[in-house]
Amino acid sequence: MSVALPRLGLGTAPIGNLFAEVSEPDAAATLAAAVAEGMTYFDTAPRYGHGVAEDRLGRALPDGGVISTKAGWLLRPGERVVTDWSERGLRESLESSLRRLRRPAVDVLFLHDPDDFREEVRRTGYPAARRIREEGLAGAIGFGMNHCEPLAAYVAEFEPDVVLIAGRFSLLDHDALTTLLPLCVRTGTTVVVGGVFNTGLLADPKPGAMFHYRETPPDVLARARRCREVCAEFGVPLAAAALRFPYLHPAVGSVVVGCRSAEEVRANAAAARTEIPPELWHRLAAEGFVPPELLEA
Template identity: 70%
Template sequence: MNGSPTSGARSRLPFALPRLGIGTAPLGGLFREVTEREAAATLEAAAGAGITYFDTAPRYGHGQAEERLGRLLAPAGITDPVISTKTGWLLRPEPDGSPGTVVTDWTERGIRASLESSLARLGRSSVDILYLHDADEYPEEVRRTAYPAVRRLRDEGLVRAIGFGMNHSGPLASYVAEFDVDVVLIAGRFSLLDHDALETLLPLCAKTGTAVVVGGVFNTGLLADPSPGAMFNYRPVPGEMLARARRCGEICAEFEVPLAAAAIQFPFLHAAVSSVVVGCRSAAEVTANAAAYRFPIPDGLWRRLAEAGFVPPHLLG
């Protein structure tokens, strides 16, 4: 699936990144357990929808998400996937084999050990993208050991591209300004409800040619289902934010466009955005999100959303 509502900007990535991907935190049990059968059906639905990009991490279910990709991608019919995973955190199992704890390790030894473990779980000799994961508060460690380590891994061919993945755009922009970064993953900070990444990160990435992957376009589910029990950025939704999400949905309904379609396609209004990844825990969610990605959105809706404050007007040209 390489089409898109808009075309991307010049990118430093050495390969084409599919425009729609699946985030695999739900396959690792985020919020609720997903059975092996459900995980297999999710990936089979991805194959049917033409989705080939999967973002994962060792922290997603203490390696379970990576293990499931390793076991289930090929049987689902996905033989040439694009995979991004993350490093900077090590899984420390208990002596009895239980998952144990997750600890930070930004040393070169730790970075390599993390990648080696990921490759073993994924059943691969390399991955396409390696992100330094949630390195917001570790600039000295990144500068001293972690970034040089991932750069060497790229030079050795164990990864094709390197970058940073996190939920805060300010630290991410600082890393893009300082380091040779191919791609970044920003989650929850470039959505219809949150434009924080637009202040510094996205203009900087457009200037440097750093590809941007946007996650969290539903802000942890609120823009998928703006109901009182929804989550917003991993917490129960505040009343005023629920009201904003519902108003956004009302405007979309005036144009007969699903709110989810506007949420998934919104990031592509910025030329620096190469891809959107959406967490999916079932075949039904994959099918719905793929349909939302393809749903035609009239220019009039974007203009109306801009008037209401959900879309920065300058993104519309």
């Protein structure tokens, strides 16, 4: 892959008003804090706030930084989106993203959630993405998805430069380990892991916390709290262990964390710098939070 992704990146869905509105000053402060903390990778998408996240990112960082965005869904008036995996559709999506981002190209272009569009991606979507990369409009191409099985199928067929998997490689969800991550090692595909907190549960396992974008089941909440207890025995915040966990696998090149405030940015940056004692990883493995094979190397 021609693009070197920083180890830690900022996910911009929250400043696109995901779950709750973020004011313009707060969004600007969030991005400024990320830069101050040394975060140079920013992941975004047109669907994050119907263009709001890209626009805010473009105004804050019109140049510099590593940017990934996504294509495959076209924005329409009235908050509507329509799928379009044709070359014309992908180029329209990218061109509109570049206008909002205020830059001539992006570092990474992901095809966004093409779970149910295998034939369209095979026929027009991925060939168009290759041409976009050849023209220099994107430094690397791949797929950004929430489910491992269809993503692994795309990796096996196309051997993309990079993929983003959200929520499926965490202390509470090891789904990516069975097929996706070993496959990416074989194909040389860089993996970006998002959703390390599983929609917030592993940041703060309290009643009402969300898991995979839904209300957390009681048994999952209990598991998250037990994980926090084990981490506390070693003086390590749960969020730090959750953020550092994906790096245990050699396929993972970067982790992106969504933040909606400068305070969250600073907290996550501190978590990323936290040293995790090997003994903690082994205790977490004994309790089923870490696959033991990740500790065998």
